[in-house]
Amino acid sequence: xxxxxxxxxxxxxxxxxxxxxxxxxxxxxxxxxxxxxxxxxxxxxxxxxxxxxxxxxxxxxxxxxxxxxxxxxxxxxxxxxxxxxxxxxxxxxxxxxxxxxxxxxxxxxxxxxxxx
Amino acid sequence: xxxxxxxxxxxxxxxxxxxxxxxxxxxxxxxxxxxxxxxxxxxxxxxxxxxxxxxxxxxxxxxxxxxxxxxxxxxxxxxxxxxxxxxxxxxxxxxxxxxxxxxxxxxxxxxx
Numbered sequence: 001x002x003x004x005x006x007x008x009x010x011x012x013x014x015x016x017x018x019x020x021x022x023x024x025x026x027x028x029x030x031x032x033x034x035x036x037x038x039x040x041x042x043x044x045x046x047x048x049x050x051x052x053x054x055x056x057x058x059x060x061x062x063x064x065x066x067x068x069x070x071x072x073x074x075x076x077x078x079x080x081x082x083x084x085x086x087x088x089x090x091x092x093x094x095x096x097x098x099x100x101x102x103x104x105x106x107x108x109x110x111x112x113x114x115x116x
Numbered sequence: 117x118x119x120x121x122x123x124x125x126x127x128x129x130x131x132x133x134x135x136x137x138x139x140x141x142x143x144x145x146x147x148x149x150x151x152x153x154x155x156x157x158x159x160x161x162x163x164x165x166x167x168x169x170x171x172x173x174x175x176x177x178x179x180x181x182x183x184x185x186x187x188x189x190x191x192x193x194x195x196x197x198x199x200x201x202x203x204x205x206x207x208x209x210x211x212x213x214x215x216x217x218x219x220x221x222x223x224x225x226x227x228x
Binding site for chain 2: 058104
């Protein structure tokens with residue numbers, strides 16, 4: 001099993017450009033998440049999904065959109081990139097915590113995004 | 117408003133020593149408290165987690181201590197090794213109802 005994979009690994013954008021980050025998981029997890037990690041700020045939740053076709057806002061959703069058209073994929077979009085969105089983006093997935101009795105999230109390797 | 121406060125930001129420990137990282141939370145409804153470990157260039161991975169019905173959980177050299185009345189929990193790494201050098205995140209949630217809220221992380225360096 002590949003676990004959680006993220007595409008691309010690195011990307012440099014100019015201010016105002018758009019892009020989509022792709023996350024894929026092969027563990028049949030119901031829940032998927034997008035985080036950003038900035039120095040000294042920890043992991044902050046952008047958006048998450050509790051199932052195919054559903055999405056919800058996290059702590060820092062502004063400037064981002066997401067879609068979960070298939071259970072195994074979770075896309076993060078930046079419509080008009082800004083330098084403040086320079087960050088490392090992590091995708092994660094988990095089973096439904098209510099069923100499993102825990103909330104172990106499995107993280108991908110990250111995407112390093114620089115916005116100039 | 118920071119829901120989970122983690123300290124220290126960075127920690128240097130001698131090989132064989134005990135590493136202690138602390139977290140405090142605000143929301144008394146939180147009932148799931150995991151610790152994640154992240155190596156450079158990698159995504160975080162679950163290390164150990166505790167529910168509030170117990171005051172301590174041990175897995176190998178890693179122990180979580182939980183103090184419900186003080187709204188605090190801590191990670192203890194016994195016999196710290198250079199391979200434990202990583203960034204550690206505490207987190208909290210209302211299991212099954214809210215997503216995890218992470219602390220800001222502690223960068224641990226274990227020196228020989």
